[in-house]
Amino acid sequence: MLLIRCPWCGLREQAEFSCGGEAHIVRPLKPDELTDEQWADYLFMRDNTKGWQTEQWVHSGGCRRWFNAQRDTVTYKFGISYKHTDPKPEDGD
Amino acid sequence: MKKYSVFTLARHALDRRKSWSRAWRDPSPKTSYDVVIVGGGGHGLATAYYLASEHGINNIAVVEKGWIGGGNTGRNTTIVRSNYLWDEAAHLYEKSLVLWESLSQELNFNVMFSQRGVMNLGHNLQDMRDIYRRSNANMLNGIDSEILTPQQISEIVPIMNTSPYARYPVLGASFQRRGGIARHDAVAWGFARAADKLGVDVIQNCEVTGIRRNNGKVEGVETTRGFIGARKVGVVAAGHSSVIAEMAGIRMPIESHPLQALVSEPIKPILHTVVMSNAVHGYISQSDKGELVIGAGVDSYLGYGQRGSFSTIEGNIAAIVELFPIFSRVRMLRHWGGIVDVCPDACPIISKTSVDGLYFNCGWGTGGFKATPGSGWVFAHTIARDEPHHLNAAFGIDRFVSGALINEHGAAGVAH
Numbered sequence: 001m002l003l004i005r006c007p008w009c010g011l012r013e014q015a016e017f018s019c020g021g022e023a024h025i026v027r028p029l030k031p032d033e034l035t036d037e038q039w040a041d042y043l044f045m046r047d048n049t050k051g052w053q054t055e056q057w058v059h060s061g062g063c064r065r066w067f068n069a070q071r072d073t074v075t076y077k078f079g080i081s082y083k084h085t086d087p088k089p090e091d092g093d
Numbered sequence: 094m095k096k097y098s099v100f101t102l103a104r105h106a107l108d109r110r111k112s113w114s115r116a117w118r119d120p121s122p123k124t125s126y127d128v129v130i131v132g133g134g135g136h137g138l139a140t141a142y143y144l145a146s147e148h149g150i151n152n153i154a155v156v157e158k159g160w161i162g163g164g165n166t167g168r169n170t171t172i173v174r175s176n177y178l179w180d181e182a183a184h185l186y187e188k189s190l191v192l193w194e195s196l197s198q199e200l201n202f203n204v205m206f207s208q209r210g211v212m213n214l215g216h217n218l219q220d221m222r223d224i225y226r227r228s229n230a231n232m233l234n235g236i237d238s239e240i241l242t243p244q245q246i247s248e249i250v251p252i253m254n255t256s257p258y259a260r261y262p263v264l265g266a267s268f269q270r271r272g273g274i275a276r277h278d279a280v281a282w283g284f285a286r287a288a289d290k291l292g293v294d295v296i297q298n299c300e301v302t303g304i305r306r307n308n309g310k311v312e313g314v315e316t317t318r319g320f321i322g323a324r325k326v327g328v329v330a331a332g333h334s335s336v337i338a339e340m341a342g343i344r345m346p347i348e349s350h351p352l353q354a355l356v357s358e359p360i361k362p363i364l365h366t367v368v369m370s371n372a373v374h375g376y377i378s379q380s381d382k383g384e385l386v387i388g389a390g391v392d393s394y395l396g397y398g399q400r401g402s403f404s405t406i407e408g409n410i411a412a413i414v415e416l417f418p419i420f421s422r423v424r425m426l427r428h429w430g431g432i433v434d435v436c437p438d439a440c441p442i443i444s445k446t447s448v449d450g451l452y453f454n455c456g457w458g459t460g461g462f463k464a465t466p467g468s469g470w471v472f473a474h475t476i477a478r479d480e481p482h483h484l485n486a487a488f489g490i491d492r493f494v495s496g497a498l499i500n501e502h503g504a505a506g507v508a509h
Contacts, residue, residue, distance in 0.1 A: 001402065001403055001404060002402065014402060014404060015404045018393060019393040019394040019395075021348070021395070022395075036494045036495070036496075037494055039494075040346075040493045040494040041344065043437075043493075044346035044437050044493045045344040045345065045346050045493070046335075046344075046345070046346065046347065046348055047335075048335035048336075048345065048347055048348050048349055048395065049395075050333070050335075050336050050349075050397045053395070055394070055395070071394070073349075073394075073395050073396055073397050073398070074396075074397045074398055075398065076394075076396060076398055
């Protein structure tokens with residue numbers, strides 16, 4: 001079982017967490033002005049990165065707070081965890 | 094290549110099976126082809142076969158980075174059914190089911206398609222309402238469907254716990270008698286052999302590393318075995334569809350997730366149909382070898398690792414043992430994962446793209462195996478005519494812009 005670091009609670013078992021998908025997708029600031037293509041890109045299109053990516057996780061069986069984490073999608077190794085208000089870090093090792 | 098029959102079987106038995114020729118060639122790539130298919134799984138091989146047999150295009154290569162059928166074709170739980178809710182999906186999967194019914198004769202290869210029925214259980218009132226709705230929709234589309242009571246379920250599957258005191262009591266089920274299972278390896282081998290016979294080059298250990306384009310038109314594929322020119326390129330790369338799409342500068346609405354399955358040691362025949370439960374998320378059948386074949390749900394995280402979480406398997410097995418207490422001491426033999434390409438609406442993309450001559454067939458998610466022949470059939474049509482068949486017209490990538498999604502998630506699309 002994977003161990004995941006919650007920025008508030010520390011290392012916990014994977015079963016306590018849920019994954020919320022790709023992080024740093026910015027919500028459109030002017031939704032009225034978006035074209036259909038831009039809406040499709042925001043709502044549906046995903047990087048689906050093979051390798052290091054940043055994703056949203058929620059500690060649903062613990063403090064119930066959202067955070068972002070780096071993870072390698074091939075080896076499933078976790079990099080750093082950080083608060084979702086922090087800027088996107090460089091790729092992990 | 095020799096036709097397989099009882100007579101060739103007898104003849105080869107006489108010389109101790111020494112004179113069997115190999116089932117397909119092992120060619121080196123030519124410099125160019127009319128069509129290159131990226132991905133040698135069931136769908137890719139079926140596409141090549143139907144391009145050759147239905148559309149008269151024989152100058153085709155199927156390039157596969159590993160060995161044919163070594164990806165999701167060899168990793169699924171082999172369930173075949175067509176009981177989908179929405180018209181577009183139902184017609185596509187029904188076309189596939191009709192092709193399954195004569196596939197062994199068509200390919201001259203026994204794919205061991207066994208129409209032993211597929212049962213979808215309902216555990217609460219809303220499950221049953223959904224089952225009635227889907228079953229009625231199926232019948233209106235000419236797809237066989239029945240509703241079973243717990244009593245009728247017990248008659249078909251006596252070992253299932255249908256007690257009202259079960260943790261998730263079984264209130265009823267839909268039953269598609271024409272559904273069933275097939276031997277997944279044989280599907281890949283059968284299509285490869287039949288396509289090879291029609292002149293298709295099946296090239297294994299050849300990974301695509303780039304898609305060469307010029308002026309918005311495809312020119313060929315860069316591979317680990319050199320550049321291969323092509324007038325048209327069809328990509329059928331399942332879990333790696335986004336990776337290939339990125340090579341052509343296309344963004345896909347796909348997320349790749351690990352999906353796990355496991356088999357038990359072989360036991361005597363005890364389960365004669367396929368049982369699926371969306372609510373507790375497990376599905377099970379018994380292969381002709383006697384193994385119980387069990388499928389789990391996807392892991393919620395994105396993953397290219399062909400393995401998943403233990404907790405997912407744990408929940409899956411808990412559901413199976415609750416439904417079938419008799420299996421609690423069966424020992425599991427193997428356990429593995431595949432990478433499935435999941436679309437937001439749980440329906441595939443079988444489509445032209447913004448690049449001229451480049452086509453994608455992906456997004457089958459957790460349920461692509463059942464569609465293997467139908468997928469190849471409509472994708473071959475799309476590539477050959479440069480326009481979709483009416484069966485896959487609704488499955489274009491443009492539906493994510495227009496908003497005309499085909500939402501199979503809530504209906505039939507949860508478990509496969």
